[in-house]
Amino acid sequence: MTDTTAPAPKNPFELPDVTHVTVAVLGGTGEQGRGLALRFARAGHRVVIGSRSAERAQEIAATMGDLVSGASNEDAARAGDVVIVAVPWDGHRELLASLAEPLAGKIVIDCVNPLGFDKQGAFALPVEEGSAAQQAASVLPNSRVVAAFHHISAVLLLDETVESIDTDVVVLGDDREATDTVQALASRIPGIRGIYGGRLRNAGQVEAWTANLISMNRRYKVHAGVRITDI
């Protein structure tokens, strides 16, 4: 017997239209931030690059076409419909805590990897909250925090001759509408699929996995990415 009162499970491949979303990138003058800004602008999105220095953000934005503008991190946070956090791990908590008000109600995408480096390569740093994304959620209680975009090589993002990037973006979060939106946004970059990868409590290992990709890059002289099979 079928329980007809249970709601049908939502089709995981049915994602919202995000064509008109304005993307802000905090720390948008760093390599990862610039790379993502470039790719979203190429996909037709308005992009606002944020930086501690609005002037520096404007200088970088001026090299990236009409769709990209620069601002202070606070003004970028206000301007974005969706806000990507691409700041260094060092200072992550303090910056986000200072932006709790402009980020309230918004989808905030944390792509920060808390890593250390020594002569043997990269390794995961312990994080009190479990992950950078959970730290973001703890200081942004009124935002919808999603973890994504941890693994895409900045070298590939910034290389304008690379048309399509052969990788999936694993998207984590506790708010289905927010993770669906971020999956759709990831899929705006040619080659990339946004794949749901679990709740925020499982973000730590996704961030730390970047250390493994760095080990592969070193061993094989590549820009390693990840594809999920059977999806």
Next chain:
Amino acid sequence: MTDTTAPAPKNPFELPDVTHVTVAVLGGTGEQGRGLALRFARAGHRVVIGSRSAERAQEIAATMGDLVSGASNEDAARAGDVVIVAVPWDGHRELLASLAEPLAGKIVIDCVNPLGFDKQGAFALPVEEGSAAQQAASVLPNSRVVAAFHHISAVLLLDETVESIDTDVVVLGDDREATDTVQALASRIPGIRGIYGGRLRNAGQVEAWTANLISMNRRYKVHAGVRITDI
């Protein structure tokens, strides 16, 4: 000017011949263990399934063809050239500590994922040593511990109609000869490549990532695996 005294880096795709390796599987009567035993026997390896109960191991082995035999975990540990640890996380440390002597000098492959489960799915358990593999290394100081085979679906391993498994096996360890051997062994299963993924200190997130694959399996109704791109 080229420094001609520096050794040429070893080709990461040049792996040893492992055709004649006998594989032991501790906890070989569990799903993951049985699945791996089956695949290595199909690839032509002698396999010894170990279990707390030698009788139970022999019963299971008898269903798996002439290349597979069953034994106590201790006898299996003695019989294997390479020994896979596929026991439950609960009791992992105690079992390995009790086998330190028969496992001395051998390559020991830990594929254990320390996970918890609740109604929201799977999550990574904290491990004092950082990972199951590092725990194994700490109680087996005379073995060559490698972490691998964390992510292959037991359902696919055990399904004899599945000829080829579309996934990579990430191999971690601090001993190059040992990781090369385990990469070669992983590549004996059709469809699979063994890819070096870093030192043992970066094993924790690879184990924990299994929780993300379980989240994907649930959302997409699949048996998700991982492929590394650009390699």
